[in-house]
Amino acid sequence: MPEEEAALDARERIAAVLRESARLKEESARILPESVAAAADLMIEALRSGRKVVAFGNGGSAADAVHFTAELVGRYTADRPSLPAMALNENVSSLTAISNDYGYERVFARQVEGLVHPGDVVVAISTSGTSPNVLAGLEAARRAGARTVGLTGRDGGAMPALCDACVIVPSQSTARIQETHITVIHIWCELIEAGVFGGG
Numbered sequence: 001m002p003e004e005e006a007a008l009d010a011r012e013r014i015a016a017v018l019r020e021s022a023r024l025k026e027e028s029a030r031i032l033p034e035s036v037a038a039a040a041d042l043m044i045e046a047l048r049s050g051r052k053v054v055a056f057g058n059g060g061s062a063a064d065a066v067h068f069t070a071e072l073v074g075r076y077t078a079d080r081p082s083l084p085a086m087a088l089n090e091n092v093s094s095l096t097a098i099s100n101d102y103g104y105e106r107v108f109a110r111q112v113e114g115l116v117h118p119g120d121v122v123v124a125i126s127t128s129g130t131s132p133n134v135l136a137g138l139e140a141a142r143r144a145g146a147r148t149v150g151l152t153g154r155d156g157g158a159m160p161a162l163c164d165a166c167v168i169v170p171s172q173s174t175a176r177i178q179e180t181h182i183t184v185i186h187i188w189c190e191l192i193e194a195g196v197f198g199g200g
Contacts, residue, residue: 129157
């Protein structure tokens with residue numbers, strides 16, 4: 001009986017998590033379209049002008065940055081030319097060297113200083129909006145003349161003030177925020193492919 005009860009508890013937990021995630025998606029569908037579209041427009045404009053998209057984040061947000069830029073360099077659904085995009089958390093040598101020499105807070109800012117140019121779009125991802133290295137990266141991007149996009153949650157933290165467009169997922173749960181972040185990223189990919197190459 002205990003095993004049967006545990007299995008039932010697991011099924012109930014699974015269903016509860018899926019319902020919670022679905023409720024957040026429904027709420028996001030009501031309040032996020034404008035900010036998601038504004039961010040997509042910035043990236044479409046940059047890519048159509050021959051500029052690039054640069055993304056970064058920590059932990060799960062780092063994985064999301066890699067996922068996003070991989071979809072742009074490779075493809076999302078359309079068979080089209082590659083788009084210039086990169087994630088600053090991919091290069092282990094750069095990450096460890098900069099962290100060692102300058103401190104982890106500078107790990108994105110230092111790369112932005114060397115790699116980002118006016119007209120590029122920097123996409124910073126942080127579920128809390130308070131990660132010091134993400135905020136420093138946004139500040140460096142603004143100094144470099146790039147447009148800035150934030151993808152965050154909770155109350156947005158300090159990110160909105162540093163972003164030309166900021167998508168704030170209305171949740172306090174890191175897991176639920178990240179689930180919605182990946183949906184937003186997929187929407188961006190769809191809009192970018194249509195906006196840069198037409199169709200869809």
